[in-house]
Amino acid sequence: MTPLLTTKGLSRSFGGLHAVRDVDFQLLPGEIRAIIGPNGAGKTTFVSLVCGRIEPSTGAIVFDGDDITNLPAHQRVRRGIAYTFQITSVFANLTAYENVALSVQRALIDKHQDRAPQKRAAALHRGVMEALERTGIASHRAALAGNLSYGHQRLLEVAMGLALKPRLLILDEPTQGLSDGEIESFIGLARDISGEATVLLIEHNMQVVMALADRITVFNAGRILAEGAPEEIRSNVAVQNAYLGTAADA
Numbered sequence: 564m565t566p567l568l569t570t571k572g573l574s575r576s577f578g579g580l581h582a583v584r585d586v587d588f589q590l591l592p593g594e595i596r597a598i599i600g601p602n603g604a605g606k607t608t609f610v611s612l613v614c615g616r617i618e619p620s621t622g623a624i625v626f627d628g629d630d631i632t633n634l635p636a637h638q639r640v641r642r643g644i645a646y647t648f649q650i651t652s653v654f655a656n657l658t659a660y661e662n663v664a665l666s667v668q669r670a671l672i673d674k675h676q677d678r679a680p681q682k683r684a685a686a687l688h689r690g691v692m693e694a695l696e697r698t699g700i701a702s703h704r705a706a707l708a709g710n711l712s713y714g715h716q717r718l719l720e721v722a723m724g725l726a727l728k729p730r731l732l733i734l735d736e737p738t739q740g741l742s743d744g745e746i747e748s749f750i751g752l753a754r755d756i757s758g759e760a761t762v763l764l765i766e767h768n769m770q771v772v773m774a775l776a777d778r779i780t781v782f783n784a785g786r787i788l789a790e791g792a793p794e795e796i797r798s799n800v801a802v803q804n805a806y807l808g809t810a811a812d813a
């Protein structure tokens with residue numbers, strides 16, 4: 564199968580610090596991939612490179628067969644890469660509904676610009692409600708985003724990412740701040756999303772990782788330390804030493 568995303572020798576330094584170092588990575592269409600690793604391992608920097616939020620020092624990024632290394636972030640969004648942080652930084656003074664409407668509008672611009680205004684408005688409303696309902700925050704739609712709990716703001720980001728109808732949805736710690744019940748719902752949602760988009764998930768909660776990931780990539784000190792199915796990663800001694808030993812027992 565042709566990978567949806569490939570990185571070749573991808574590196575990014577900040578001054579003398581090699582945050583991401585020579586990373587060769589492949590993601591197949593339809594999979595849920597978890598990226599794990601200790602704090603400061605380079606996970607967020609890596610996905611920020613993929614979505615175009617920051618530029619690489621060296622290396623290349625190929626999405627769906629095209630070299631996107633030099634494309635600005637908004638053009639990557641158009642190609643179907645949605646990143647929960649970057650596109651969806653929540654506007655605190657807008658309601659949850661309005662925040663999602665911004666994303667839906669963006670997704671509809673190309674598709675429906677020649678439609679009658681009422682039809683566009685109906686499509687916008689449908690798109691917003693669908694994303695809010697799927698993420699379980701429809702009852703908070705009239706609340707100002709800034710007044711939502713931290714966990715619900717994360718779900719709002721997921722809703723905004725989903726509303727873009729992405730081919731690749733990158734979620735950076737989406738379960739942070741969620742209750743146990745909300746985490747369960749999120750696991751169901753992520754499985755559901757994986758039917759329509761490839762999911763790249765940075766996640767510290769190992770129960771979520773083990774429940775969702777088809778494969779796991781472990782970062783350590785800017786490099787890929789290990790990669791494999793959840794069971795392989797769980798039994799990998801180097802991974803246990805670097806990370807799982809503490810996290811899995813927690």
Ligand SMILES: Nc1ncnc2c1ncn2[C@@H]1O[C@H](COP(=O)(O)OP(=O)(O)OP(=O)(O)O)[C@@H](O)[C@H]1O
Pocket residue numbers: 577580582600601602603604605606607608609
């Ligand atoms: N803009 C920046 N300027 C300078 N250093 C940075 C910048 N962004 C990240 N770093 C450094 O790069 C390294 C990797 O950071 P990164 O946020 O990618 O790690 P992470 O694996 O996502 O960590 P966490 O799990 O804590 O979110 C860290 O040492 C961090 O301090």
